[in-house]
Amino acid sequence: MFLYNLLMINICSKEDTLKKLEILSDAAKYDIACTSSGVDRKGKEGKLGNNVASGICHTFSSDGRCISLLKILMTNHCIFDCKYCINRKSNDIRRACFTPREICELTVEFYKRNYIEGLFLSSGIINSPNFTMERICETLSLLRNEYMFNGYVHVKAIPGSSDELLLQAGSLADRMSVNIEFPTESSLKKYAPNKSFNLISNPMKKIKDSIAMNRLSIGESPKLPRSNINKYIPGSIFNDVAQIEGDNILKSSLITKQANVRPFVPSGQSTQMIIGAGDDSDYTILMTAQNLYKDFDLKRVFYSAYIPVNEDSSLPSPGTAVPLLREHRLYQADWLIRFYGFNARELLSKEEPDFNTYIDPKCNWAVKHLEYFPVEVQTADISRLLRVPGIGPKAAKRIVSSRRHSLLDFNSLAKMGVVLKRAHYFLTCNGKMMYKTLLDEKYITNRLIMLGGNKNFQQSYQSKRQLSLFDDFGLK
Ligand code: SF4
CATH class of the missing domain: 3.20.20 (TIM Barrel)
Structure with missing residues (x-):
């Protein structure tokens, strides 16, 4: 002691x-x-x-x-x-x-x-x-x-x-x-x-x-x-x-x-x-x-x-962009x-080991599995709805509970929180798509990249920094 x-x-x-x-x-x-x-x-x-x-x-x-x-x-x-x-x-x-x-x-x-x-x-x-x-x-x-x-x-x-x-x-x-x-x-x-x-x-x-x-x-x-x-x-x-x-x-x-x-x-x-x-x-x-x-x-x-933060030949050198x-x-x-409900093996593989920087992992999975789509909102179960880009857990549950009482349309999906600008490529409502869309990997990928705006991600993210207690409380 x-x-x-x-x-x-x-x-x-x-x-x-x-x-x-x-x-x-x-x-x-x-x-x-x-x-x-x-x-x-x-x-x-x-x-x-x-x-x-x-x-x-x-x-x-x-x-x-x-x-x-x-x-x-x-x-x-x-x-x-x-x-x-x-x-x-x-x-x-x-x-x-x-x-x-x-x-x-x-x-x-x-x-x-x-x-x-x-x-x-x-x-x-x-x-x-x-x-x-x-x-x-x-x-x-x-x-x-x-x-x-x-x-x-x-x-x-x-x-x-x-x-x-x-x-x-x-x-x-x-x-x-x-x-x-x-x-x-x-x-x-x-x-x-x-x-x-x-x-x-x-x-x-x-x-x-x-x-x-x-x-x-x-x-x-x-x-x-x-x-x-x-x-x-x-x-x-x-x-x-x-x-x-x-x-x-x-x-x-x-x-x-x-x-x-x-x-x-x-x-x-x-x-x-x-x-x-x-x-x-x-x-x-x-x-x-x-x-x-x-x-x-x-x-x-x-x-x-x-x-x-450290000079070391086995590490990226100080000043290298942070991989945000x-x-x-x-x-x-x-x-x-x-x-x-995704498994890591569905998202990446040894052959394709890194994420697409242009579109998010869920969109990337969807465009590579077009055989899975379109998903019909009136009948698909929750696990299937969750595979649709633009549909999250809350929206999926709302869809399942509201379709018991009425037929859904795209307006009602939007009100339930479905992000239609992504989802519409992959959905049908009563057998119809929102727009006539080609189910084609290249076409949809290009459209999704245009929506993504990731070009600015690194830049805007980098302008932020870790807050310091001393910024906030004026102790210095
Ligand atoms: S990571 Fe943790 S254990 Fe390793 S040097 Fe830093 S403080 Fe020490």
Whole structure:
């Protein structure tokens, strides 16, 4: 204990809190796996804050990133030397470290001023994985039990830390994440020599099993709830949400029925992959994401376009354009897997491993599968309607429920939220298309490209940047 205190005093007291905040919130901006969803918690007497399932997750900056959490690193000191990371040990940068109490005070003060709704806490690895995870647990324990903070907390699990510490963190946090960073073991080894797939997948599995055990103990399905649209889609990878894995979960779980007081990671776990640092294809990335959803019941996989920050011959050099359109395409495809019943193999293949930059993945799939169209709105089931570009889960459900009472026309489809400028190439309403249209791949592709406006995407997207606490609060 004495040695620990000495180490923390040495490392953590050199800067004042504001300077640390500047350094450590800036250092955290490269980690984007921070949206929150799926947990609803009412305020309690004597506790500070609540959490609304639809609240935090809808607060995004204009470039699509979540801004309502205080997103900081506990420290940007790190004993690892990941090539792509600004905080790697070989970089000569300003370093800082918060004490657990400093993090709690910042969180509570910002919360009271309505700047934030929760905390996203990550960290470099200081001293050892267990040492770092202990500090994170100490922070969460203080925050929940002394500061009585009841708001949303997302915490990073440090790869290599003990099961006991993972259990402790998971019993206090709403969401946990372990970043896989790259889709293949070889890329991970190349760019993060201190990490391995086992080091990442072990805590992922522990967290998954403990969530499942906790849910079973309160009489719920072991898997996290997903959008209920999946139950209408026979091919969806989330269609087996109610299946119980029974014994395996019980044996490998970190927790027991009696030990549980607070739900274990009620908002599920997530991970992040870096896009464009290595040479993995979109196909490899998406297949890995799909396997992660299936194997670890992840709530989200985040894709983070690599921002070149380090000089390294194996990485894009600083100044290289950030692959934001590629990141965007992967998010679109991820959405198709989670809400539309697509399988990664339907969207890409080894022969065609990268997304079309001109049209989105759903349109791209549709023009290559014209044998599937036109779809008749009066009779098609939900899974078939969802394959039509311009029809989303809400519109598909509305179509199915309203056609029971009346014949639909294109006007009524528009009112239900169908985007006809895309959908009309692929639909018939009572046997008729909206316009006489040639079902021809080249013709429809050209028309869709004209609609897309992607030429400006990269440019407009690049003009936005990560918000800084110091832009918003005038602390500098
Ligand atoms: S473990 Fe790797 S990615 Fe994480 S802070 Fe350290 S150097 Fe960066």
